[in-house]
Amino acid sequence: MAEERLSPVEVSRHLDRYYPFVDQGAEAPGPQSGKSGWRTRHGDAVVMWSRTGKRPVKVWGALLPEGTAVDTTATMGSSLPWRHLLSEHPRRWQHGTVEIRPDGVSFAPGELPPYQPPPAGDTPDLEVDLAQDQALRSRLADENFADILYAYLKNGEFWKEGGDRVTVIGLSSGGGLVANLRGHGDTYLDYYPYGGAAPLTEAMLEMRRRAGHPELTPEQAAVQAERVVQFEEITTILRALGWRRATADDKLTAAAYTRRDLAAWEERPAAETPEWATKVRPPTPPSQRGVMVLRTPLSQMSDQERQRHEEIVSQTLQKRLYALAISGRIAEPEYRSMIGRINQIP
Numbered sequence: 478m479a480e481e482r483l484s485p486v487e488v489s490r491h492l493d494r495y496y497p498f499v500d501q502g503a504e505a506p507g508p509q510s511g512k513s514g515w516r517t518r519h520g521d522a523v524v525m526w527s528r529t530g531k532r533p534v535k536v537w538g539a540l541l542p543e544g545t546a547v548d549t550t551a552t553m554g555s556s557l558p559w560r561h562l563l564s565e566h567p568r569r570w571q572h573g574t575v576e577i578r579p580d581g582v583s584f585a586p587g588e589l590p591p592y593q594p595p596p597a598g599d600t601p602d603l604e605v606d607l608a609q610d611q612a613l614r615s616r617l618a619d620e621n622f623a624d625i626l627y628a629y630l631k632n633g634e635f636w637k638e639g640g641d642r643v644t645v646i647g648l649s650s651g652g653g654l655v656a657n658l659r660g661h662g663d664t665y666l667d668y669y670p671y672g673g674a675a676p677l678t679e680a681m682l683e684m685r686r687r688a689g690h691p692e693l694t695p696e697q698a699a700v701q702a703e704r705v706v707q708f709e710e711i712t713t714i715l716r717a718l719g720w721r722r723a724t725a726d727d728k729l730t731a732a733a734y735t736r737r738d739l740a741a742w743e744e745r746p747a748a749e750t751p752e753w754a755t756k757v758r759p760p761t762p763p764s765q766r767g768v769m770v771l772r773t774p775l776s777q778m779s780d781q782e783r784q785r786h787e788e789i790v791s792q793t794l795q796k797r798l799y800a801l802a803i804s805g806r807i808a809e810p811e812y813r814s815m816i817g818r819i820n821q822i823p
Contacts, residue, residue, distance in 0.1 A: 492516070496525055501579060505530025520581035521546070539575055539584040549575060549584050554653070554664035557587045563662075568620035570662025592657045601637035603644050604654055606718045613714055617659040625707040627655045628673030634821075635715070636723040641734035643723045643821050676704035725823070732822040738815070739797055748805030757802050757812070760795035785822075794819045 483491065495513040499505055505515045508528045515526045522538035538546045539561070549561040557572035561584060573586040594608035607613060617623045631651040635644045646654065652665030652672065677685075686692075693701065715721060723731075775783060788794065798815050801807045807815075 499530070519577060519579060522582040524577055524582060533575070533577060536575060536577070536582050536584075539582040541584055541586070547584060549573075552664060552666075554656075554666055556590060559584065560662060566620070567618045568623075568661060568663070568667075572662055589662065592660055594657075600642065601640040601644065601719075603635055603637070603646070603720060604657075606637075606720065607654070607658055610714065610718065614658055614660070617655070618661070620661075622707060623655050623659050623663070624668070624673045625704060626673075626711060627651055627668040628675040628704075629708060629711045630654065631668075631673060634723040634728075635720050636727040636731075638719045638721075641731065641738075642818055643728055643731045645817065645821065674704065676701050676708055728821065728823050731818065735815070735818045735822060736794075738818075739794065739801070742801050742807055742811070743797070745806040750803045751805055751809070753809045754802040754805070754812075757799065759799055760792040762790065762792050794822070 496516050497512065498516045498518065501517050501519070505526065505528075506512070507530065512528065514528050514534065515530050517524050517526065522536055522540075524533050525535040525537075526532065527534055532551075534551045536549050536559075539549045540546055547561040549559050551558060552560045552572065555572055557574060559575045560570045560572040563569040563571050571586050572589050573584055576583045576585070592608075595602060595605055597605050617626065630646045631648050633646045633651070635646065637644070649665050649669045652668035652670075655668055656663035656665055682693075712721075773782065775786070778786065798807075798812065798819065802812050
Protein backbone atom coordinates (compact mmCIF):
# COMPACT_ATOMS: atom_id res chain seq x y z
CA MET A 478 0.00 0.00 0.00
CA ALA A 479 2.58 2.58 1.09
CA GLU A 480 5.61 3.19 -1.10
CA GLU A 481 8.74 1.59 0.34
CA ARG A 482 12.13 2.93 -0.66
CA LEU A 483 15.42 1.11 -0.44
CA SER A 484 17.96 2.41 2.03
CA PRO A 485 21.23 3.86 0.62
CA VAL A 486 23.03 0.67 1.65
CA GLU A 487 20.44 -1.49 -0.15
CA VAL A 488 20.69 0.69 -3.25
CA SER A 489 24.49 0.36 -3.24
CA ARG A 490 24.30 -3.42 -2.92
CA HIS A 491 21.77 -3.62 -5.72
CA LEU A 492 23.95 -1.55 -8.06
CA ASP A 493 27.09 -3.52 -7.23
CA ARG A 494 25.28 -6.77 -7.97
CA TYR A 495 23.44 -5.84 -11.14
CA TYR A 496 25.45 -2.86 -12.48
CA PRO A 497 29.11 -3.57 -11.69
CA PHE A 498 31.90 -1.17 -12.64
CA VAL A 499 33.98 -1.66 -15.79
CA ASP A 500 36.93 0.40 -17.01
CA GLN A 501 36.33 3.18 -19.50
CA GLY A 502 36.81 1.91 -23.02
CA ALA A 503 36.58 -1.72 -21.95
CA GLU A 504 34.07 -3.86 -23.83
CA ALA A 505 31.12 -4.67 -21.62
CA PRO A 506 30.44 -8.41 -21.28
CA GLY A 507 26.97 -7.82 -22.74
CA PRO A 508 23.56 -9.41 -22.19
CA GLN A 509 24.95 -12.93 -21.89
CA SER A 510 26.60 -11.97 -18.60
CA GLY A 511 23.26 -11.89 -16.79
CA LYS A 512 23.85 -8.33 -15.58
CA SER A 513 21.33 -5.53 -16.06
CA GLY A 514 23.96 -3.02 -17.13
CA TRP A 515 27.33 -1.44 -16.31
CA ARG A 516 28.89 1.59 -14.66
CA THR A 517 32.00 3.60 -15.46
CA ARG A 518 33.76 6.35 -13.48
CA HIS A 519 34.38 9.75 -15.09
CA GLY A 520 36.18 11.90 -12.55
CA ASP A 521 33.65 12.54 -9.79
CA ALA A 522 30.76 11.37 -11.99
CA VAL A 523 29.46 7.84 -12.50
CA VAL A 524 27.69 6.75 -15.70
CA MET A 525 25.30 3.81 -15.87
CA TRP A 526 25.16 2.06 -19.25
CA SER A 527 22.65 -0.29 -20.84
CA ARG A 528 23.20 -4.03 -20.85
CA THR A 529 25.10 -3.83 -24.14
CA GLY A 530 27.33 -1.09 -22.72
CA LYS A 531 26.60 1.19 -25.69
CA ARG A 532 23.84 3.48 -24.38
CA PRO A 533 24.14 5.70 -21.27
CA VAL A 534 20.96 5.65 -19.18
CA LYS A 535 21.84 7.50 -15.94
CA VAL A 536 24.52 9.77 -14.56
CA TRP A 537 25.35 10.53 -10.94
CA GLY A 538 27.28 13.76 -10.44
CA ALA A 539 26.76 15.57 -13.77
CA LEU A 540 27.78 19.23 -13.46
CA LEU A 541 25.44 22.08 -14.33
CA PRO A 542 26.96 25.20 -15.96
CA GLU A 543 27.28 26.88 -12.53
CA GLY A 544 29.08 23.85 -11.11
CA THR A 545 26.28 22.17 -9.14
CA ALA A 546 26.32 18.36 -9.32
CA VAL A 547 23.03 16.64 -10.19
CA ASP A 548 21.81 13.15 -10.97
CA THR A 549 20.32 12.93 -14.44
CA THR A 550 18.48 10.25 -16.40
CA ALA A 551 18.05 9.50 -20.08
CA THR A 552 14.48 10.28 -20.94
CA MET A 553 12.04 8.84 -23.45
CA GLY A 554 9.05 10.84 -24.59
CA SER A 555 10.93 14.15 -24.68
CA SER A 556 12.52 16.23 -27.42
CA LEU A 557 15.55 16.61 -25.14
CA PRO A 558 17.19 13.30 -24.21
CA TRP A 559 18.14 13.92 -20.55
CA ARG A 560 16.59 15.46 -17.44
CA HIS A 561 17.20 15.98 -13.76
CA LEU A 562 14.82 16.54 -10.86
CA LEU A 563 14.44 20.17 -9.82
CA SER A 564 12.19 19.47 -6.83
CA GLU A 565 10.25 16.54 -5.43
CA HIS A 566 7.30 18.57 -4.09
CA PRO A 567 5.99 19.73 -6.46
CA ARG A 568 7.67 17.27 -8.82
CA ARG A 569 9.44 19.32 -11.50
CA TRP A 570 12.08 18.42 -14.07
CA GLN A 571 14.74 20.24 -16.08
CA HIS A 572 15.38 18.72 -19.50
CA GLY A 573 18.61 19.05 -21.45
CA THR A 574 21.61 17.24 -22.88
CA VAL A 575 24.74 15.70 -21.39
CA GLU A 576 28.35 15.52 -22.47
CA ILE A 577 30.24 12.49 -21.21
CA ARG A 578 34.01 12.98 -21.06
CA PRO A 579 36.77 10.78 -19.63
CA ASP A 580 37.21 13.22 -16.73
CA GLY A 581 33.60 14.17 -16.04
CA VAL A 582 30.04 14.71 -17.24
CA SER A 583 28.25 18.02 -17.84
CA PHE A 584 24.53 18.76 -18.15
CA ALA A 585 23.36 21.56 -20.44
CA PRO A 586 19.80 22.74 -19.69
CA GLY A 587 17.46 23.19 -22.63
CA GLU A 588 13.96 24.49 -23.24
CA LEU A 589 11.13 22.12 -24.05
CA PRO A 590 8.67 23.34 -26.65
CA PRO A 591 5.48 24.61 -25.00
CA TYR A 592 2.55 22.26 -24.88
CA GLN A 593 0.09 22.91 -27.70
CA PRO A 594 -3.32 21.29 -27.12
CA PRO A 595 -5.00 19.88 -30.20
CA PRO A 596 -7.26 22.38 -31.96
CA ALA A 597 -10.96 22.18 -31.24
CA GLY A 598 -12.80 20.34 -34.01
CA ASP A 599 -16.27 19.13 -34.85
CA THR A 600 -16.01 16.01 -32.69
CA PRO A 601 -15.68 15.88 -28.87
CA ASP A 602 -12.10 15.86 -27.64
CA LEU A 603 -11.47 15.26 -23.96
CA GLU A 604 -7.93 16.62 -24.16
CA VAL A 605 -9.14 19.89 -25.70
CA ASP A 606 -11.66 20.41 -22.91
CA LEU A 607 -9.27 19.47 -20.10
CA ALA A 608 -6.55 21.73 -21.52
CA GLN A 609 -8.90 24.71 -21.39
CA ASP A 610 -9.70 24.12 -17.70
CA GLN A 611 -7.09 26.32 -16.03
CA ALA A 612 -8.30 25.42 -12.53
CA LEU A 613 -7.63 21.75 -13.24
CA ARG A 614 -4.19 22.48 -14.69
CA SER A 615 -3.28 24.51 -11.60
CA ARG A 616 -4.50 21.65 -9.42
CA LEU A 617 -2.12 19.31 -11.28
CA ALA A 618 0.88 21.10 -9.76
CA ASP A 619 0.23 18.68 -6.88
CA GLU A 620 1.99 15.53 -8.14
CA ASN A 621 -0.27 13.34 -5.98
CA PHE A 622 -3.36 14.72 -7.69
CA ALA A 623 -1.68 14.17 -11.08
CA ASP A 624 -1.14 10.52 -10.16
CA ILE A 625 -4.80 10.20 -9.16
CA LEU A 626 -5.96 11.81 -12.42
CA TYR A 627 -3.91 9.21 -14.32
CA ALA A 628 -5.52 6.46 -12.26
CA TYR A 629 -8.93 7.88 -13.15
CA LEU A 630 -8.24 8.23 -16.88
CA LYS A 631 -6.15 5.16 -17.73
CA ASN A 632 -7.95 2.44 -19.64
CA GLY A 633 -11.11 4.53 -19.30
CA GLU A 634 -14.00 5.04 -21.71
CA PHE A 635 -15.61 8.48 -21.69
CA TRP A 636 -18.62 10.12 -23.31
CA LYS A 637 -19.55 13.74 -23.89
CA GLU A 638 -23.16 14.83 -23.89
CA GLY A 639 -24.27 15.42 -27.46
CA GLY A 640 -21.28 13.51 -28.85
CA ASP A 641 -21.19 10.64 -31.30
CA ARG A 642 -18.30 8.46 -30.16
CA VAL A 643 -16.66 6.95 -27.11
CA THR A 644 -13.28 8.38 -26.18
CA VAL A 645 -10.85 5.71 -24.96
CA ILE A 646 -7.84 6.71 -22.87
CA GLY A 647 -5.14 4.03 -22.78
CA LEU A 648 -2.23 3.52 -20.42
CA SER A 649 0.41 5.41 -22.40
CA SER A 650 -1.93 8.02 -23.89
CA GLY A 651 -3.31 8.75 -20.42
CA GLY A 652 0.21 9.23 -19.08
CA GLY A 653 1.08 11.59 -21.92
CA LEU A 654 -2.13 13.55 -21.40
CA VAL A 655 -1.51 14.09 -17.68
CA ALA A 656 2.16 14.97 -18.28
CA ASN A 657 1.24 17.53 -20.94
CA LEU A 658 -1.52 19.11 -18.90
CA ARG A 659 0.75 19.35 -15.87
CA GLY A 660 3.57 21.09 -17.70
CA HIS A 661 6.31 20.43 -15.13
CA GLY A 662 8.62 18.36 -17.32
CA ASP A 663 6.90 15.01 -16.78
CA THR A 664 6.72 12.46 -19.60
CA TYR A 665 4.24 9.64 -20.07
CA LEU A 666 6.74 7.24 -18.49
CA ASP A 667 6.30 8.98 -15.13
CA TYR A 668 2.85 7.38 -15.08
CA TYR A 669 2.81 4.51 -17.58
CA PRO A 670 2.12 1.74 -16.87
CA TYR A 671 1.97 1.40 -13.09
CA GLY A 672 1.38 4.95 -11.93
CA GLY A 673 -1.79 6.11 -10.29
CA ALA A 674 -3.62 4.05 -7.69
CA ALA A 675 -7.42 4.08 -7.75
CA PRO A 676 -9.29 3.73 -4.48
CA LEU A 677 -10.07 0.18 -3.44
CA THR A 678 -13.65 -0.88 -4.03
CA GLU A 679 -15.65 -2.88 -1.51
CA ALA A 680 -15.22 -5.92 -3.76
CA MET A 681 -11.43 -5.47 -3.67
CA LEU A 682 -11.45 -5.13 0.11
CA GLU A 683 -13.54 -8.30 0.41
CA MET A 684 -11.06 -10.16 -1.83
CA ARG A 685 -8.24 -9.00 0.49
CA ARG A 686 -10.10 -10.41 3.49
CA ARG A 687 -10.74 -13.73 1.78
CA ALA A 688 -7.06 -13.94 0.82
CA GLY A 689 -6.15 -13.53 4.48
CA HIS A 690 -4.71 -10.01 4.27
CA PRO A 691 -5.02 -7.86 7.38
CA GLU A 692 -7.49 -4.99 7.52
CA LEU A 693 -6.22 -1.61 6.39
CA THR A 694 -4.25 0.32 8.96
CA PRO A 695 -5.61 3.75 9.95
CA GLU A 696 -2.95 5.34 7.73
CA GLN A 697 -3.91 3.17 4.75
CA ALA A 698 -7.61 3.82 5.33
CA ALA A 699 -6.92 7.56 5.36
CA VAL A 700 -5.10 7.28 2.02
CA GLN A 701 -8.04 5.36 0.57
CA ALA A 702 -10.51 7.94 1.84
CA GLU A 703 -8.48 10.72 0.23
CA ARG A 704 -8.44 8.87 -3.08
CA VAL A 705 -12.22 8.48 -2.96
CA VAL A 706 -12.59 12.23 -2.44
CA GLN A 707 -10.20 12.96 -5.32
CA PHE A 708 -12.05 10.58 -7.66
CA GLU A 709 -15.29 12.36 -6.80
CA GLU A 710 -13.59 15.70 -7.46
CA ILE A 711 -12.43 14.55 -10.90
CA THR A 712 -15.90 13.21 -11.68
CA THR A 713 -17.32 16.65 -10.85
CA ILE A 714 -14.70 18.39 -13.03
CA LEU A 715 -15.50 16.17 -16.01
CA ARG A 716 -19.23 16.56 -15.48
CA ALA A 717 -18.85 20.35 -15.58
CA LEU A 718 -17.16 19.95 -18.97
CA GLY A 719 -19.97 17.72 -20.22
CA TRP A 720 -18.07 14.42 -19.84
CA ARG A 721 -18.77 11.21 -17.93
CA ARG A 722 -17.75 7.58 -17.99
CA ALA A 723 -19.37 5.87 -20.97
CA THR A 724 -22.38 3.67 -20.26
CA ALA A 725 -23.68 0.67 -22.20
CA ASP A 726 -26.32 2.91 -23.80
CA ASP A 727 -23.62 5.42 -24.82
CA LYS A 728 -21.71 2.65 -26.57
CA LEU A 729 -24.82 1.60 -28.48
CA THR A 730 -25.40 5.21 -29.49
CA ALA A 731 -21.78 5.47 -30.65
CA ALA A 732 -22.19 2.24 -32.66
CA ALA A 733 -25.18 3.72 -34.49
CA TYR A 734 -23.21 6.87 -35.34
CA THR A 735 -20.28 4.74 -36.52
CA ARG A 736 -22.47 2.88 -38.99
CA ARG A 737 -24.08 6.17 -40.03
CA ASP A 738 -20.71 7.71 -40.86
CA LEU A 739 -19.56 4.66 -42.82
CA ALA A 740 -22.73 4.83 -44.91
CA ALA A 741 -22.31 8.57 -45.48
CA TRP A 742 -18.68 8.12 -46.59
CA GLU A 743 -19.74 5.43 -49.05
CA GLU A 744 -21.85 8.07 -50.82
CA ARG A 745 -18.72 10.06 -51.66
CA PRO A 746 -17.35 9.82 -55.21
CA ALA A 747 -14.47 7.42 -55.73
CA ALA A 748 -10.98 8.66 -56.55
CA GLU A 749 -7.50 7.23 -57.02
CA THR A 750 -6.02 5.21 -54.18
CA PRO A 751 -3.98 7.63 -52.03
CA GLU A 752 -0.38 6.77 -51.19
CA TRP A 753 -1.12 6.10 -47.51
CA ALA A 754 -3.90 3.62 -48.40
CA THR A 755 -1.55 1.47 -50.49
CA LYS A 756 0.15 0.47 -47.24
CA VAL A 757 -3.10 -0.58 -45.54
CA ARG A 758 -3.60 -4.33 -45.29
CA PRO A 759 -6.98 -5.93 -45.95
CA PRO A 760 -8.76 -7.05 -42.76
CA THR A 761 -8.09 -10.60 -41.61
CA PRO A 762 -11.06 -12.66 -40.36
CA PRO A 763 -10.73 -13.76 -36.71
CA SER A 764 -10.82 -17.39 -37.82
CA GLN A 765 -7.48 -16.86 -39.55
CA ARG A 766 -5.92 -15.20 -36.51
CA GLY A 767 -6.84 -17.77 -33.91
CA VAL A 768 -9.74 -19.48 -32.17
CA MET A 769 -12.69 -17.30 -31.20
CA VAL A 770 -14.10 -18.08 -27.76
CA LEU A 771 -17.84 -17.46 -27.54
CA ARG A 772 -19.07 -16.21 -24.18
CA THR A 773 -22.61 -17.23 -25.17
CA PRO A 774 -23.41 -20.22 -27.42
CA LEU A 775 -24.93 -19.21 -30.76
CA SER A 776 -28.12 -21.10 -29.90
CA GLN A 777 -28.63 -18.87 -26.84
CA MET A 778 -27.92 -15.56 -28.63
CA SER A 779 -30.63 -13.08 -29.50
CA ASP A 780 -31.08 -12.13 -33.14
CA GLN A 781 -29.20 -8.88 -32.50
CA GLU A 782 -26.32 -10.68 -30.76
CA ARG A 783 -26.12 -13.23 -33.57
CA GLN A 784 -26.02 -10.48 -36.20
CA ARG A 785 -23.22 -8.74 -34.32
CA HIS A 786 -21.31 -12.03 -34.04
CA GLU A 787 -21.58 -12.58 -37.80
CA GLU A 788 -20.45 -9.00 -38.37
CA ILE A 789 -17.34 -9.63 -36.27
CA VAL A 790 -16.57 -12.99 -37.88
CA SER A 791 -16.94 -11.67 -41.40
CA GLN A 792 -15.18 -8.37 -40.57
CA THR A 793 -17.98 -6.56 -42.40
CA LEU A 794 -17.29 -3.09 -41.03
CA GLN A 795 -13.53 -3.42 -41.40
CA LYS A 796 -13.97 -4.49 -45.03
CA ARG A 797 -16.19 -1.49 -45.72
CA LEU A 798 -13.59 0.79 -44.17
CA TYR A 799 -10.81 -0.79 -46.22
CA ALA A 800 -12.86 -0.31 -49.39
CA LEU A 801 -13.36 3.34 -48.49
CA ALA A 802 -9.61 3.80 -48.03
CA ILE A 803 -8.46 2.22 -51.29
CA SER A 804 -11.23 3.96 -53.24
CA GLY A 805 -9.96 7.36 -52.12
CA ARG A 806 -13.21 8.28 -50.39
CA ILE A 807 -11.67 9.05 -46.99
CA ALA A 808 -8.60 10.77 -45.58
CA GLU A 809 -6.05 8.97 -43.42
CA PRO A 810 -7.17 10.65 -40.15
CA GLU A 811 -10.73 9.48 -40.84
CA TYR A 812 -9.45 5.96 -41.44
CA ARG A 813 -7.37 5.90 -38.24
CA SER A 814 -10.21 7.27 -36.14
CA MET A 815 -12.75 4.87 -37.58
CA ILE A 816 -10.61 1.82 -36.73
CA GLY A 817 -10.95 2.68 -33.07
CA ARG A 818 -14.65 3.43 -33.37
CA ILE A 819 -15.34 0.08 -35.00
CA ASN A 820 -13.33 -1.78 -32.36
CA GLN A 821 -15.38 -0.11 -29.62
CA ILE A 822 -18.71 -1.44 -30.86
CA PRO A 823 -20.02 -3.82 -28.18
